[in-house]
Amino acid sequence: MSINVVTLIGRVGTDPEMKYYDSGSVVCKLTLAVNRRSRNSDKPDWFNLELWGKTAEVAGNYVRKGKQIAVKGSLKFNTWNDRQTGALRSSPVIQVEQLELLGSKRDEEGDMGDMSPDNF
Incomplete structure:
Protein backbone atom coordinates (compact mmCIF):
# COMPACT_ATOMS: atom_id res chain seq x y z
CA MET A 1 0.00 0.00 0.00
CA SER A 2 1.21 3.54 -0.71
CA ILE A 3 -0.27 6.92 0.20
CA ASN A 4 0.57 10.35 -1.21
CA VAL A 5 -1.82 12.91 0.31
CA VAL A 6 -1.02 16.50 1.21
CA THR A 7 -3.43 18.83 3.04
CA LEU A 8 -2.50 22.48 3.53
CA ILE A 9 -4.17 25.62 4.84
CA GLY A 10 -2.50 28.95 4.23
CA ARG A 11 -2.53 32.27 2.43
CA VAL A 12 -1.97 32.67 -1.28
CA GLY A 13 1.32 34.43 -2.05
CA THR A 14 0.70 35.35 -5.70
CA ASP A 15 -2.28 35.96 -7.94
CA PRO A 16 -3.10 32.84 -9.97
CA GLU A 17 -1.11 32.31 -13.16
CA MET A 18 -3.45 30.77 -15.73
CA LYS A 19 -2.45 28.89 -18.88
CA TYR A 20 -4.91 27.66 -21.49
CA TYR A 21 -3.97 24.92 -23.97
CA ASP A 22 -5.32 24.35 -27.49
CA SER A 23 -6.64 20.98 -26.29
CA GLY A 24 -9.04 22.82 -23.96
CA SER A 25 -7.08 22.02 -20.79
CA VAL A 26 -6.38 24.76 -18.30
CA VAL A 27 -3.75 24.91 -15.55
CA CYS A 28 -3.42 27.37 -12.69
CA LYS A 29 -0.18 27.89 -10.76
CA LEU A 30 0.20 29.81 -7.52
CA THR A 31 2.14 29.82 -4.27
CA LEU A 32 0.88 29.19 -0.75
CA ALA A 33 2.40 30.37 2.53
CA VAL A 34 1.77 27.97 5.41
CA ASN A 35 2.78 28.68 9.00
CA ARG A 36 4.15 25.80 11.05
CA ARG A 37 2.37 24.82 14.24
CA SER A 38 5.52 25.63 16.19
CA ARG A 39 5.57 29.08 17.73
CA ASN A 40 9.34 29.26 17.23
CA SER A 41 9.01 29.61 13.47
CA ASP A 42 8.63 33.22 12.32
CA LYS A 43 8.74 32.44 8.60
CA PRO A 44 6.18 30.38 6.68
CA ASP A 45 6.90 27.43 4.43
CA TRP A 46 6.18 28.20 0.76
CA PHE A 47 4.56 25.65 -1.55
CA ASN A 48 4.08 25.71 -5.31
CA LEU A 49 0.56 24.62 -6.26
CA GLU A 50 -0.70 23.32 -9.59
CA LEU A 51 -4.44 23.03 -10.28
CA TRP A 52 -6.08 21.63 -13.43
CA GLY A 53 -9.51 21.75 -15.07
CA LYS A 54 -12.53 23.09 -13.18
CA THR A 55 -10.49 23.49 -9.99
CA GLN A 68 -6.84 32.04 2.81
CA ILE A 69 -7.45 28.65 1.18
CA ALA A 70 -7.33 24.96 2.02
CA VAL A 71 -6.05 22.45 -0.52
CA LYS A 72 -5.83 18.68 -0.70
CA GLY A 73 -3.74 16.90 -3.28
CA SER A 74 -0.54 14.97 -3.84
CA LEU A 75 3.15 15.73 -3.92
CA LYS A 76 4.90 15.39 -7.27
CA PHE A 77 8.29 16.42 -8.59
CA ASN A 78 8.72 18.27 -11.86
CA THR A 79 12.06 17.24 -13.39
CA TRP A 80 14.09 18.72 -16.24
CA ASN A 81 17.64 18.95 -17.54
CA ASP A 82 19.43 22.23 -16.82
CA ARG A 83 20.12 24.00 -20.12
CA GLN A 84 23.57 25.21 -19.09
CA THR A 85 24.97 22.23 -17.21
CA GLY A 86 22.79 19.37 -18.43
CA ALA A 87 22.30 18.32 -14.81
CA LEU A 88 18.97 16.80 -13.81
CA ARG A 89 16.93 19.26 -11.71
CA SER A 90 13.68 18.81 -9.82
CA SER A 91 11.15 20.97 -8.04
CA PRO A 92 8.40 19.81 -5.62
CA VAL A 93 4.84 20.76 -6.55
CA ILE A 94 1.51 20.07 -4.86
CA GLN A 95 -0.95 18.85 -7.49
CA VAL A 96 -4.24 20.09 -6.04
CA GLU A 97 -7.36 17.95 -6.37
CA GLN A 98 -9.62 19.83 -3.93
CA LEU A 99 -9.74 23.56 -3.22
CA GLU A 100 -11.70 25.27 -0.47
CA LEU A 101 -12.00 29.04 -0.17
CA LEU A 102 -11.67 30.13 3.46
CA GLY A 103 -11.80 33.38 5.37
CA SER A 104 -14.60 35.83 5.87
CA LYS A 105 -16.12 38.53 3.70
CA ARG A 106 -14.24 40.96 5.92
CA ASP A 107 -10.91 39.38 4.87
CA GLU A 108 -11.76 40.05 1.23
CA GLU A 109 -12.58 43.71 1.91
CA GLY A 110 -9.60 44.43 4.18
CA ASP A 111 -5.99 45.00 3.24
CA MET A 112 -4.18 41.69 3.31
CA GLY A 113 -0.74 43.31 3.20
CA ASP A 114 2.16 42.17 1.07
CA MET A 115 2.40 38.37 1.16
CA SER A 116 5.57 38.15 -0.93
CA PRO A 117 8.27 35.77 0.32
CA ASP A 118 10.61 38.72 0.93
CA ASN A 119 8.35 40.05 3.69
CA PHE A 120 8.52 36.95 5.89
Missing part, protein backbone atom coordinates in the same frame (compact mmCIF):
# COMPACT_ATOMS: atom_id res chain seq x y z
CA ALA A 56 -8.05 25.71 -11.92
CA GLU A 57 -10.93 27.81 -13.28
CA VAL A 58 -12.38 28.31 -9.78
CA ALA A 59 -8.96 29.41 -8.51
CA GLY A 60 -8.53 31.79 -11.46
CA ASN A 61 -11.92 33.38 -10.80
CA TYR A 62 -11.97 33.58 -7.00
CA VAL A 63 -8.47 33.27 -5.54
CA ARG A 64 -6.25 36.32 -5.11
CA LYS A 65 -3.01 37.11 -3.32
CA GLY A 66 -3.59 37.10 0.46
CA LYS A 67 -6.73 34.91 0.34
